[in-house]
Amino acid sequence: MSTTDGWRRPRRVPTARTQGPRTPIDPAKIGRSSVRRRARGMTHHEAFQALADAEMEAHLDRRYEEAADHSHRRAAELAEWRRIAEFLVRVGGPYDLDDDAAVQEELAAEAAAAAAREAEQREAARIADRADQLKALRNRGLLEETDPREGDEAARAELTRWADLYIQQDVDTWLAAALATHRGHYADPTSREAAALLPAPVLAQAALLSELTRLVPAPTSASCASRPTSPPRPPQPSPTSPPSSPVSPALRRAGDEARPSSRRARVRWYVGLGANDRPEPCLRPDSQANVTLPHRYCHADCG
Known part of the structure; x- marks a missing residue:
């Protein structure tokens, strides 16, 4: 289908359905099943007549190429007509699938094969x-x-x-x-x-x-108990914890009283101090003010 601008519209491809593995088609099996359905209730005379008709039809169809037996279904049908006719001669009476031992064995084998396929799929x-x-x-x-x-x-x-x-x-x-x-x-x-x-x-x-x-065997409890133990190491301060301030408690209280309330005021107060009046610098610089504040007056959690 073409559109008005000359571009061809892409063809819609249907989505593939999720299906399980399909059972392969057997034309010979289909032919045998067709013969058994038609032979139900026939006597041996009727079975032989049906066999003769099937042989004549196969003989006449040899003239036409489209009627060639490429799938071997015609041969399977003739063989099944011949077997049913001989079976009725031995047993007598109308033909019934339940009385045919060969058919019952074939059905049992098909059921077993189907169960095996189902178990294999599971x-x-x-x-x-x-x-x-x-x-x-x-x-x-x-x-x-x-x-x-x-x-x-x-x-x-x-x-x-x-x-x-x-x-x-x-x-x-x-x-x-x-x-x-x-x-x-x-x-x-x-x-x-x-x-x-x-x-x-x-x-x-x-x-x-x-x-x-x-x-290399795994270590046991006895070997672990006999192994010499090293003396315990003294606790070391964490590298991230700030060092303790050497300011005395009196100076600390005085600094707390003179300490401004807001952060900006503290920065302005510290910058206005002289070089000799400034306390020791803090190890944590104030990134907001871009200046290194003293240890006691930089952060609220210092000291």
Whole structure:
């Protein structure tokens, strides 16, 4: 669609819907299901007649290219008509899906496959949630305080697909330390055997940390008690605290009485003093007045 100024309006692209994985289409399965629906209630004579009609139709359609059996549905339908006709010859009576053992076995296999796919999707969702949780713990700095769980190896593999490299390296270090110290589910020997799914660098780092832990044991209470203690240091004044004023209490009281009330008056009073009459300077200059005030007359909290 074009506008009046000659520019072409961008085409609207619909947003993709969030869907799960689709089951692949099997044309042969669709053909067998169609034959079974049409064969319901037929006798063996009717089944053989339907088989002959299907073979004749397939023979006539060979003349047309658009009717070619590229999906093998026509072949599956002929095979199913032939099997149903032979089944009715052996069993007799009208055809019923509940009495066909082959159909029931096929339905049971399809149900089992569907349950397996659903379990696989649930496991994939659990692994993705655990990978997101590990990333969030790493970003908050809480990964080292977390114990590993069963299945964190798969979550680590999931992180390698979409997470950044530095996140993967931190998770590898965390897993190696947990495997070396037998934390979390690695306390179980069977879980440590399952850790063989980890890559070789992570296993090598875990082996190195385990050997270092064995060579340098952790300090115990007895070793800490036998260690000589240094004498306590005398308390030192804080570098930010102002030094004490050497002014005597009498001079301090006199200065408080002669001290002006406002800050601007105090600054003006101090500037008007002579060089010999000014007390010692303060360590904290007054940034507002841009002048160094005496220790007793600069700030309200001095002295």
